[in-house]
Amino acid sequence: MNPEKPLRRVGPTGLAVALGLLIAVLVGGVLVGAVGLAPGRVLAELVDRLPWVSVDSGLSRQEAAIIWDLRLPRLVLAALVGATLAAAGAAYQGVFRNPLADPYLLGVAAGAGLGATLGIVSAGAASPIVPGAAFAGAVGAVLLTYALGGVAGGGRAGTTLILAGVAVAAFFTAVQTFVQQRHADTVREVYSWILGRLSTVGWTEVGLLAPYAVVSVVLLLLHRRLLDVLAVGEEEAETLGVGAARVRLVVVLAATLGTAGAVAVGGLIGFVGLVVPHAVRLLAGTSYRVILPLSVLGGAAFLVAADLGARTILAPAEIPIGVITAFVGGPFFAVVLRTSRRGWGP
Amino acid sequence: MTGISARGIEVRYNGRPAVAGVDLEVAPGEWVVLVGPNGSGKTSLLRALAGTVAAVGEVEIGGRSRGILGRRRAARLVALVPQDPVLPGGMTAAEYVLLGRTPHLGYWAAEGAADRRMALAALERLDAASLAGRPLGALSGGERQRVVLARAVAQDSAVLLLDEPTASLDIGHQQQVLDLVEGLRQERSIAVLGALHDLTLAAQYADRLVLLARGRVVAEGPAAAVLTPEHLSLFSGARVVLLSGPGGELVVAPRREAPGEERGWGASARAGAEE
Amino acid sequence: MNRKALVPVAALALTASLALAACGEGPAAETAAPPAGTFPVEVEGTLIPAAPQRIVSAAASHTEILYAIEAGGQVVATDQFSDYPEEAAGTPKFDSFNLGVETVASFDPDLVILSFDPGDLQAGLAALGIPTLLLGPPVALEDVYGQIGALGQATGRIAEAERLIEEMTTAVEGVVTAIPAGAAITYYYELDPTLYSLTSRTFIGGLLARLGMQSIADAADDGSGYPQLSGEFILAADPDFILLADILCCGQSAASVAARPGWSSLAAVEAGRVVELDDDLAQRWGPRIVDLLREVAGAVHGGETG
Numbered sequence: 001m002n003p004e005k006p007l008r009r010v011g012p013t014g015l016a017v018a019l020g021l022l023i024a025v026l027v028g029g030v031l032v033g034a035v036g037l038a039p040g041r042v043l044a045e046l047v048d049r050l051p052w053v054s055v056d057s058g059l060s061r062q063e064a065a066i067i068w069d070l071r072l073p074r075l076v077l078a079a080l081v082g083a084t085l086a087a088a089g090a091a092y093q094g095v096f097r098n099p100l101a102d103p104y105l106l107g108v109a110a111g112a113g114l115g116a117t118l119g120i121v122s123a124g125a126a127s128p129i130v131p132g133a134a135f136a137g138a139v140g141a142v143l144l145t146y147a148l149g150g151v152a153g154g155g156r157a158g159t160t161l162i163l164a165g166v167a168v169a170a171f172f173t174a175v176q177t178f179v180q181q182r183h184a185d186t187v188r189e190v191y192s193w194i195l196g197r198l199s200t201v202g203w204t205e206v207g208l209l210a211p212y213a214v215v216s217v218v219l220l221l222l223h224r225r226l227l228d229v230l231a232v233g234e235e236e237a238e239t240l241g242v243g244a245a246r247v248r249l250v251v252v253l254a255a256t257l258g259t260a261g262a263v264a265v266g267g268l269i270g271f272v273g274l275v276v277p278h279a280v281r282l283l284a285g286t287s288y289r290v291i292l293p294l295s296v297l298g299g300a301a302f303l304v305a306a307d308l309g310a311r312t313i314l315a316p317a318e319i320p321i322g323v324i325t326a327f328v329g330g331p332f333f334a335v336v337l338r339t340s341r342r343g344w345g346p
Numbered sequence: 347m348t349g350i351s352a353r354g355i356e357v358r359y360n361g362r363p364a365v366a367g368v369d370l371e372v373a374p375g376e377w378v379v380l381v382g383p384n385g386s387g388k389t390s391l392l393r394a395l396a397g398t399v400a401a402v403g404e405v406e407i408g409g410r411s412r413g414i415l416g417r418r419r420a421a422r423l424v425a426l427v428p429q430d431p432v433l434p435g436g437m438t439a440a441e442y443v444l445l446g447r448t449p450h451l452g453y454w455a456a457e458g459a460a461d462r463r464m465a466l467a468a469l470e471r472l473d474a475a476s477l478a479g480r481p482l483g484a485l486s487g488g489e490r491q492r493v494v495l496a497r498a499v500a501q502d503s504a505v506l507l508l509d510e511p512t513a514s515l516d517i518g519h520q521q522q523v524l525d526l527v528e529g530l531r532q533e534r535s536i537a538v539l540g541a542l543h544d545l546t547l548a549a550q551y552a553d554r555l556v557l558l559a560r561g562r563v564v565a566e567g568p569a570a571a572v573l574t575p576e577h578l579s580l581f582s583g584a585r586v587v588l589l590s591g592p593g594g595e596l597v598v599a600p601r602r603e604a605p606g607e608e609r610g611w612g613a614s615a616r617a618g619a620e621e
Numbered sequence: 622m623n624r625k626a627l628v629p630v631a632a633l634a635l636t637a638s639l640a641l642a643a644c645g646e647g648p649a650a651e652t653a654a655p656p657a658g659t660f661p662v663e664v665e666g667t668l669i670p671a672a673p674q675r676i677v678s679a680a681a682s683h684t685e686i687l688y689a690i691e692a693g694g695q696v697v698a699t700d701q702f703s704d705y706p707e708e709a710a711g712t713p714k715f716d717s718f719n720l721g722v723e724t725v726a727s728f729d730p731d732l733v734i735l736s737f738d739p740g741d742l743q744a745g746l747a748a749l750g751i752p753t754l755l756l757g758p759p760v761a762l763e764d765v766y767g768q769i770g771a772l773g774q775a776t777g778r779i780a781e782a783e784r785l786i787e788e789m790t791t792a793v794e795g796v797v798t799a800i801p802a803g804a805a806i807t808y809y810y811e812l813d814p815t816l817y818s819l820t821s822r823t824f825i826g827g828l829l830a831r832l833g834m835q836s837i838a839d840a841a842d843d844g845s846g847y848p849q850l851s852g853e854f855i856l857a858a859d860p861d862f863i864l865l866a867d868i869l870c871c872g873q874s875a876a877s878v879a880a881r882p883g884w885s886s887l888a889a890v891e892a893g894r895v896v897e898l899d900d901d902l903a904q905r906w907g908p909r910i911v912d913l914l915r916e917v918a919g920a921v922h923g924g925e926t927g
Contacts (some may be wrong), residue, residue: 071884202882239450241421286436
């Protein structure tokens with residue numbers, strides 16, 4: 001028997017399929033939008049940018065601006081956000097051995113929401129301090145969760161941390177609601193931020209997120225083997241020489257960095273971090289060596305596709321992207337529920 | 347040559363002592379079996395030696411304190427086969443056994459071809475090579491237990507801690523596993539400390555028995571010295587008869603009460619002692 | 622009618638009425654002529670027994686109209702947004718978002734003017750015997766004149782109301798006739814930074830249509846008259862003018878609009894054809910509608926108009 005065979009890795013087929021899917025969705029995203037542009041001209045415009053190639057695409061200046069300043073940065077950002085959230089979700093599912101874990105587990109969503117609310121209330125939704133405040137809120141919430149989880153005893157075991165996260169999230173949400181009540185005229189802006197949108201982003205936002213996203217995803221990918229080790233529980237991992245608490249800390253920090261960045265730029269986009277790793281698990285097995293890389297690619301593709309839907313279904317109006325992901329996530333979970341009954345579990 | 351020694355081990359759960367002061371030593375190549383009634387502290391003692399539970403006392407591996415060695419180096423030297431292992435249902439047996447190589451890899455390193463060979467070899471030794479590609483959730487209890495042992499074998503440690511390694515196995519596989527451990531012990535001079543509930547097997551394979559009761563060592567030494575009717579009465583009032591096999595090995599056989607015999611926990615032990 | 626002859630006549634009339642109006646303003650307004658008109662009178666279905674002396678106005682638009690028809694001395698309380706004219710800013714304030722019967726009744730009014738009913742407010746006040754006038758947002762300029770007339774009747778300032786309507790009609794006429802004939806000018810009217818706009822069949826849209834302007838949102842109307850547009854749509858439509866009505870509320874400006882990704886390619890941005898409107902002017906439907914019209918006309922067609 002081939003000794004390599006029983007050990008599943010991301011085979012070239014799996015990677016090729018995921019990468020192909022991502023590329024297809026990206027191309028679709030460039031060609032399709034609220035305004036119909038002839039595909040041939042769009043491709044010509046793109047090709048024109050290649051070095052040493054000069055092609056006249058026949059697009060007007062505004063149409064070219066649509067491609068380069070509106071659609072492309074949006075696609076790239078959607079891909080970055082999707083990849084980051086999916087990687088964080090998969091990593092959390094591995095590190096907490098909980099299939100319902102998602103990137104917002106330790107209070108990140110509530111913290112970002114509170115930060116954004118405070119920013120919007122004090123400086124208006126268009127102010128550049130709002131993303132910064134959301135980022136700070138997200139990171140602050142996780143730090144508070146860790147502090148609380150340690151204080152409560154139990155040596156920061158996984159469940160203690162999750163419970164601390166629930167407490168922190170509840171508290172931050174309460175404060176946010178209170179602040180919102182006092183400033184009722186900003187409710188619409190805050191709500192629209194929470195639903196998530198990628199509609200007013202340009203290359204600046206891409207530049208803001210990219211370093212956090214890259215660092216986060218790379219760190220998480222490096223930990224995929226350790227996540228498999230953690231699958232046998234903290235105690236046994238200890239006997240195999242792996243300190244569960246330390247791995248968890250690094251994973252949480254890396255995931256939080258990426259998630260906070262994604263949320264600061266795109267609002268609270270849900271279900272990506274939950275649904276994509278599950279889908280990958282159903283299709284490709286339970287090893288995190290496979291789940292993590294495929295989640296990164298799958299998350300990017302998923303969110304690019306969702307963004308495409310957000311800006312074309314009710315064109316020219318935009319559906320908040322969080323609504324699209326929720327519409328997909330809900331039914332998807334029903335499917336997962338049915339198929340998991342015959343499965344072995346995580 | 348690496349053995350393991352423990353001094354003054356105490357383990358408490360919520361203030362209740364599970365292990366109340368135990369000194370123990372297993373030399374390289376020695377096979378010590380822990381016996382004792384339920385709740386006597388066998389599992390807690392093994393966990394304390396493996397470093398997975400908070401304990402008072404000193405544990406030295408190969409003469410060096412566990413604290414100084416650090417988690418990874420200690421894991422290279424000591425392998426634990428737990429009583430209730432966590433078996434992720436979707437993981438294949440081969441992947442699971444490969445986890446045993448973890449202490450020998452760097453933090454972010456991946457396994458190499460040598461590691462994969464060792465994993466598969468471990469499976470073969472436990473007569474489980476055919477299970478390699480199957481998910482753990484699809485295996486029977488006995489198959490799972492062999493896979494868990496294979497992981498410990500793949501870990502290639504100098505000390506092996508076993509917590510009821512034969513509990514779900516049929517009699518043939520029980521012997522196979524214990525013979526395997528015996529083989530490893532001789533090949534690699536592994537120090538083996540195992541907890542067994544089957545007293546006959548314990549007697550047959552151990553160099554030395556250690557009898558635990560209520561968290562303390564009650565008796566220590568060769569099987570005949572430890573497995574006396576008086577000591578056996580500690581096993582929840584068991585009724586046994588001690589026999590001698592054809593080769594002189596000790597057999598502890600359960601004895602069913604005869605009609606008219608006095609019932610009760612204490613009386614049966616006395617009755618056995620009179621034989 | 623000879624249009625050319627009408628212009629100087631209109632200008633004369635306008636100047637005369639402006640002079641008259643100027644005389645009417647200032648601190649002397651408090652001691653203006655007492656309200657005329659017959660009472661009791663039924664206005665918009667509400668019976669007003671006597672000339673009201675304690676009016677509560679819950680909308681800034683109505684406040685401005687009241688002061689413009691010299692009923693300011695009869696006003697005792699206004700909402701927090703009623704900041705024009707200056708005298709109105711000095712009246713006691715209440716929160717129009719949290720308007721309850723008790724709050725209104727605490728001013729002991731004899732007439733309450735609302736732009737919307739938050740829920741049983743009219744019924745509650747009626748139970749207390751306080752007459753209310755519900756004058757909702759207008760759909761066209763004629764509705765504004767109608768509201769001015771109604772308020773004139775209700776406050777006994779009929780002559781002043783008629784004069785105001787006359788002034789406004791003339792002023793609007795003046796602005797409109799000065800517009801050079803030509804192809805429609807397209808515009809994008811921004812209500813907030815999430816790109817909500819309005820179509821030509823809304824109140825503001827109708828006003829701007831008189832200036833020969835057409836909203837690019839007409840193509841995207843979802844039935845509400847206030848569709849949300851997307852960046853792509855606006856870029857593709859490339860409007861001649863951009864009108865910003867979210868300067869005060871949401872911190873937008875010609876500079877912030879130009880900084881949006883892709884918007885620098887718009888002809889309007891490049892040529893500096895981005896008009897920053899006063900939020901208040903753009904949202905209220907009082908006598909200052911004329912000012913809004915003048916401002917837009919001036920920006921769009923240049924030079925002096927009206």
